[in-house]
Amino acid sequence: MNVDHPSMNQIEIEHLNKNYGSLQVLHDISLDIPIGAFVALVGPSGCGKSTLLRTIAGLETITSGTIKVAGEVVNDKAPRERDLAMVFQSYALYPHMTVEQNMSYSLRLRRRPKAEIDQRVGEAAKILGLEKLLKRRPKQLSGGQRQRVAMGRAIVRNPKVFLFDEPLSNLDAALRVQMRSEIRKLHKNLGATSVYVTHDQIEAMTMADLIVVLHDGRIEQIGKPLDLYRRPANRFVAGFIGSPAMNFVPAEITADGRAIALGAGALLKIPRAQEPGRKVLAGLRPEHLRLDGSGERLAATVDIVEGTGSMTFIEAKVGSELVNIAYAGTYETEAGAPLTLGIASEDIYLFDPETGRAL
Amino acid sequence: MLQSGFAKYLRDGKGFEGTLIVAAVLYLLVFAAFPLIYTVVMSFQEVDMFTLGTLVRPFAGLQNYTDLFHRPEFAPIVWNTVIFVTLSIAFQLTIGFALALFFLQDFPGSTYVRGLFLAGWILPALVVGAVWRWIFAGDFGVLNYALQSLGLIDGQIYWLSDPAYALYSVIIANIWLGIPFNMILLSVGLAGIPGDVYEAAEMDGANVFQRFLTITLPMMGPTLGAVIALGVIFTLQQFDLVAALTQGGPANASNVAQYWSWQMSFQTYEISGGATVATMMIALVIVVAVIYVRSVQREQSF
Ligand SMILES: Nc1ncnc2c1ncn2[C@@H]1O[C@H](COP(=O)(O)OP(=O)(O)O)[C@@H](O)[C@H]1O
Ligand SMILES: [Mg+2]
Numbered sequence: 001m002n003v004d005h006p007s008m009n010q011i012e013i014e015h016l017n018k019n020y021g022s023l024q025v026l027h028d029i030s031l032d033i034p035i036g037a038f039v040a041l042v043g044p045s046g047c048g049k050s051t052l053l054r055t056i057a058g059l060e061t062i063t064s065g066t067i068k069v070a071g072e073v074v075n076d077k078a079p080r081e082r083d084l085a086m087v088f089q090s091y092a093l094y095p096h097m098t099v100e101q102n103m104s105y106s107l108r109l110r111r112r113p114k115a116e117i118d119q120r121v122g123e124a125a126k127i128l129g130l131e132k133l134l135k136r137r138p139k140q141l142s143g144g145q146r147q148r149v150a151m152g153r154a155i156v157r158n159p160k161v162f163l164f165d166e167p168l169s170n171l172d173a174a175l176r177v178q179m180r181s182e183i184r185k186l187h188k189n190l191g192a193t194s195v196y197v198t199h200d201q202i203e204a205m206t207m208a209d210l211i212v213v214l215h216d217g218r219i220e221q222i223g224k225p226l227d228l229y230r231r232p233a234n235r236f237v238a239g240f241i242g243s244p245a246m247n248f249v250p251a252e253i254t255a256d257g258r259a260i261a262l263g264a265g266a267l268l269k270i271p272r273a274q275e276p277g278r279k280v281l282a283g284l285r286p287e288h289l290r291l292d293g294s295g296e297r298l299a300a301t302v303d304i305v306e307g308t309g310s311m312t313f314i315e316a317k318v319g320s321e322l323v324n325i326a327y328a329g330t331y332e333t334e335a336g337a338p339l340t341l342g343i344a345s346e347d348i349y350l351f352d353p354e355t356g357r358a359l
Numbered sequence: 360m361l362q363s364g365f366a367k368y369l370r371d372g373k374g375f376e377g378t379l380i381v382a383a384v385l386y387l388l389v390f391a392a393f394p395l396i397y398t399v400v401m402s403f404q405e406v407d408m409f410t411l412g413t414l415v416r417p418f419a420g421l422q423n424y425t426d427l428f429h430r431p432e433f434a435p436i437v438w439n440t441v442i443f444v445t446l447s448i449a450f451q452l453t454i455g456f457a458l459a460l461f462f463l464q465d466f467p468g469s470t471y472v473r474g475l476f477l478a479g480w481i482l483p484a485l486v487v488g489a490v491w492r493w494i495f496a497g498d499f500g501v502l503n504y505a506l507q508s509l510g511l512i513d514g515q516i517y518w519l520s521d522p523a524y525a526l527y528s529v530i531i532a533n534i535w536l537g538i539p540f541n542m543i544l545l546s547v548g549l550a551g552i553p554g555d556v557y558e559a560a561e562m563d564g565a566n567v568f569q570r571f572l573t574i575t576l577p578m579m580g581p582t583l584g585a586v587i588a589l590g591v592i593f594t595l596q597q598f599d600l601v602a603a604l605t606q607g608g609p610a611n612a613s614n615v616a617q618y619w620s621w622q623m624s625f626q627t628y629e630i631s632g633g634a635t636v637a638t639m640m641i642a643l644v645i646v647v648a649v650i651y652v653r654s655v656q657r658e659q660s661f
Contacts, residue, residue, distance in 0.1 A: 059558050080564040092555035096577045105573070106563035153563070 009068075010035045010161060010193040011056060016065030018051055018217075025051050027218045029065070033210075038187050038194045040208035042201055044240070048217040049197040050089075053163050056195065058082050070160060085154035086163040089170065091146045093138040093153075099125075100134040103152045124152045127186070144175045151183070155190065162187075164196040168203065180207055201241050205229070213237050235281065235356035238349055244286045244313065247323045250353065251282040260350070264319030266298035269345045274359060283349030286313075286326035293340035296348070300339040307331070316341070395641065401634035408628055423635040432611050432619075439526055440595075440616040443533070447597075448590045450534045452583070455541025460575075462542075463549055473542075480539035488603020491532040495519050495604070522612035525605045529613050532600050537593065541586055548582030549575070581654050588651030592644055616640055 011033040018026035025048045033039050041049045054060040056067060058079035066073050074082050094102050100121055107117045125131045128148045138146055147167060154162055167183070168176045184207055187194050198204055204211050205225045213220040213228065213236070220240075221233040232238035238246050251260040257273040260282055274280070291314075300316040300323060307313075312331040316323050316339055325341065333339070350359040368374035402423055404416040427433055462473045479487070494502050495518035506512045518528040552575065560570050598617050601607060607614030607622065614622075616636055624633030 057562060059561070079558075079561045080566065084562065086559070086562045088555050088559060090553070090555050092553065092559040094556060094559070094574065096580075105560070105565075109564045109569060109573075153559075157563070 008034055010037070010070060011195070012066075012068040012071075013056070014066045014068075016052075016055065016067065017063045018048075018055060018060065019063045024063075025217045026055070027216075029219055031212060031219065031222065033193060033195060036191050036193055037209050038184070038196065038207060039210045039212060040204035041195065041197045041212050041214060042204040042240075043199065043214035043220075045199050047214045049199070049214055050165055052214070053086075053165055053195060053197050056161075057084055057086050057163050083159050084161045084163055085157050085159040087150045087154050087165065087167045089166040091138075091150040091170075093146060093149055095138050098135050098137055099130060099141070099149050099152075102138070102149055103130075103156045105153065106157045120156050120158075121152075124155045127155065127189075128152050143170055143172075144179070147171060147179065151186070155186070158190075159192065162192055162194040164194065166197055166199065169198075169200075176203075183207065202243060205241065211241075213240060215240075231358070232283075232349070233358055235283070235351040235358075238283050238351065238358070242285055242287075244324050244326055246349070247284045247286065247289075247321075248351070249282045249284065249318065249321045249323065251280050251350075253278045253280060260348070262298060262318060263321065264299060266296075266318070268296035268298065268343070268348060270348050270350060271346045274350065279353055280359060281351040281353050283351060284323065284343060285347065285349075286324040287328075288343050288347040289323065289325045290342040291325070291327055291331055291339065293342040295342040295344045298341050298343075300341050302333050302335055302337045302339055304335065305331075305333055314339075398634045399638050399641065401631055402638040404631060406630040406634070411630065419631065423631045427632055427635050432614070435611060436614050436616060436619050439611075439614060442526065443530055443597075443615045444591060444594045446527075446530050447533045447537060447594045448587060451537035451541045451590060452587065454534070455538050455586075456545050458538065458542045459545040459549055462546060473546075476542060477539050479536065480543075482536075484536060484597070484599035485603050487532060487536050488600045491528070491535070491600075492519070492604060495528050495532075519605050520609055522609050525609060525613035529601055529604050529615075532604060533594065533597055536597075536600065537590065540593070541590065544586045544589070545579070545582065548579050548586075551582075552578050584654030585651055588647050588654060591647045592651075595640055595644060 009032045011031075013029055013031040016026055016029040017024065029052060041052060043049055051060060055062050056069075058074065058077060058081075062075065066075055068074065069082055069084070094105065097105065103121045103124060104117045107120060112120075121134075122131075125134060128151060130145070130148055130152055133141060133145060133149075138149065141149065147170075150167065164183075168179050171179060180203060183196075196204075196207060205228075208225060210222065211225055211228055212222050215236050221228060221237045223231075228237060228241045232241060235248065239248070249262055251262050251268075253259075253270075253274045253276055254261055254267065255276050257276040259267050259269045260280065261267055262282065268282070298318055300318045302314055302316050303322065304315040305312065307330060309330060310328070312327040312329065314325040314327065314331070314333070316325060318341070323341075351357065352359060365374075401416075403419055403421075404410075405419045405422075406416055410416045458476065462469050482490075494500055497503065497515050497517040497520070500518070502518065503512070503515050506516075516524060518524045556574060556578075557570055560574050565573060595617055597615075598621060601613065601615060601618040605613040607618045611619075617640065620633045620636035620640070622633075623629040623636065
C-alpha cells in the first residue's frame with residue numbers, strides 16, 4: 001500500500017454524469033473499486049456499461065464528476081497517461097502486425113530493451129498458450145485465439161488495472177465457459193484490479209468479487225454475487241440476477257401483517273411482518289418453488305413442461321398468474337395436471353409495486 | 360419458330376449473359392486492343408503520309424527508337440515528364456492525404472466542405488486549364504496580383520511563357536486537379552481502419568504521431584500504393600492541361616511525353632515517332648498497372 005495514496009481503492013468514481021448531447025446515459029455514478037478486486041459491471045444491453053468503462057479508460061470524456069485512479073484525479077488525462085489496459089469486445093488487434101508485434105507494441109512504444117520485450121512477450125504467450133502462433137497475423141487466427149492475443153496484449157503491459165468490455169461475447173458457449181475460468185485464474189495469479197463488463201449475469205456471478213448492477217445509466221445495486229442473489233435491493237436486481245428469472249406475483253399483506261394473500265386464495269407466511277393490507281409484489285425464485293408442497297403452500301396447474309433430464313422446467317398457473325418452476329431432476333407431469341407448490345417462508349421476497357424497492 | 364427460339368435463349372439467362380460478354384469483348388477488341396496493338400506495330404514500321412492508309416508497311420526494326428533517342432529534345436522531354444509525374448504525385452498525395460485526415464475529424468459541416476472539394480473533380484481538364492490560364496496570366500493574373508500584394512515578388516512573372524516557370528505552372532494546375540481524386544480514395548482507405556484499433560493503440564500508450572506512424576501509415580500502405588499507381592497512370596495521361604495552358608512551350612520547356620507523342624502524330628505527322636513514344640509509355644503504364652494490381656491484392660490481405 002502506497003502511503004501517498006491512503007485510500008485502499010484502485011479506482012474511485014464520484015458523482016459521474018455523462019451526456020451525449022442532450023441524452024444523459026450515465027446518472028450520478030459513484031463507485032469504489034478496491035485494489036486487486038475483480039468487479040463486474042452488469043446490466044441489460046444499452047444500460048451504459050461500455051460507456052462507464054470507457055470513461056474510466058479515458059476514451060470518453062465525462063460531463064461532470066471525478067474519476068480517480070490510485071488516488072489521483074484523471075479526468076483530464078489521456079488514456080495513455082492512465083496506465084490501464086483494455087480488452088475490447090471486438091479484440092481490436094492490429095491487423096498489420098503479427099501476434100508477437102501486437103503483444104509487444106506497448107513495450108516498443110516505451111522503448112524497452114529488446115531482451116525485456118522478448119522475455120515479457122514470451123511469458124505472456126506461455127501463460128495463454130500462444131507460443132506457436134507468435135508469427136501469425138490476426139487474420140490467420142480463430143476467434144478464441146484472437147481473444148487470447150487481446151488478453152496477451154494487456155498482460156504484457158503489467159498495468160494497474162485491466163478493463164474488459166464483454167471480452168467473451170463473440171465466442172461460442174463452450175469456449176466462453178473455459179475462458180471464464182481462465183480469466184479468473186489469470187486474475188488470481190496477476191492480482192491486478194479488473195473491471196469486467198458483461199450483459200450476462202451468470203458470467204458476472206461466477207467471475208466477480210463484486211458486482212455493480214446498472215440499469216438505464218444508474219447503479220441499481222453494488223454487492224457480492226451471493227448478496228445480490230439473497231438480498232436484491234429492488235425488483236430490477238431481483239429479476240436480473242438468477243436464472244431462470246424470479247417470478248413476480250401481485251399479493252396483499254394480511255390483516256395481521258404476517259402473511260401474504262395471493263390472488264389464487266393461497267396464504268403464505270412471510271419472514272418479517274409488514275404493514276397490514278398493503279399491496280405488494282411477491283418474488284418467488286423458480287428454484288425455490290418445491291413440487292412436494294413442503295413449506296408455504298400454493299395450488300397451481302401445469303401449463304408447459306420442459307425436461308432436460310437433469311432439470312425440469314415447468315410453467316404453471318397460480319390463479320391467473322404464470323409462474324416458472326425449476327426442478328433439479330426429472331419430474332413427469334403434463335399440461336393441466338394439478339400441482340401443490342411449496343416454498344420456504346424465508347425465500348419469499350416482497351417488493352413495493354410502485355417503486356420496486358425491496359420490503 | 361427460330362425467332363422465338365432465340366428470344367427464349369436470350370431470356371432464360373444464359374443467352375443474356377453470353378450476349379453481354381460478347382458485346383463487352385467486342386467493344387474491348389475494337390476500341391482498346393486494336394488501337395493499342397496498332398500503335399505498337401506502327402512503332403516498328405516506317406510510316407509516312409503515303410502509307411497511312413494501309414496496314415502493310417516496311418518493317419523498321421528498332422530504327423524508330425534509335426532515331427527518337429537521338430533527337431535533341433528527347434532527353435529534356437523525358438526529364439520534364441519525370442518532374443511532371445514526380446512533383447504532381449508527391450503533392451497530390453500529401454495534400455490529398457492531409458485533407459482526407461482533416462475531413463476524418465467530424466466537425467460541423469465537414470461533409471459539405473468535402474463536397475465542395477469534389478467540385479474540382481467534375482470539371483473537364485480543358486475548363487480547368489482555361490481557369491488556370493487566367494490565374495497564371497502575366498499582366499492581369501490573380502496569382503501575380505496576390506504575390507505582389509503579399510510583397511513576395513516585385514515585377515510580373517510570366518508563368519506560362521517563361522521557360523523557367525512554364526512546366527511548374529502546368530504541374531501546379533495538375534496538382535490542383537488531382538487533389539480531390541487522391542483525397543477521396545485515401546478517405547475511403549482511412550474509413551476502412553476500424554476506430555477501435557486506434558483506441559487500442561491509444562490505450563497501449565501511442566500518442567497521435569505514433570498512431571499515425573504505426574497504425575495509419577502501415578494500414579494505408581496498400582491504398583497508398585494503389586493511389587500512387589493510379590496517379591502515375593493518370594498523370595501520364597494528362598494531355599488536356601498541357602494543351603490548354605502551354606502547348607508544351609515555350610520551346611519544349613513544358614513539353615511532356617504524352618503531349619509530344621500527340622504533337623508528332625497529329626501536328627508534324629511523324630507518325631512512327633509518335634507511336635514510338637506512345638509504345639514506351641504503354642510499357643511503363645503496364646509496369647505500373649502490375650504494381651497497382653499487386654497493391655490491391657495486398658489491400659485485401661489484412
Ligand atoms: N457515441 C454515442 N453517441 C450517442 N449515444 C451513444 C454513444 N455511445 C453510446 N450511446 C448510447 O448510450 C447508451 C449506453 O450505451 P453503452 O454504454 O454502449 O451500453 P452497453 O454497453 O451497456 O450496452 C445507449 O443508449 C447508447 O445508444
Ligand atoms: Mg457495450
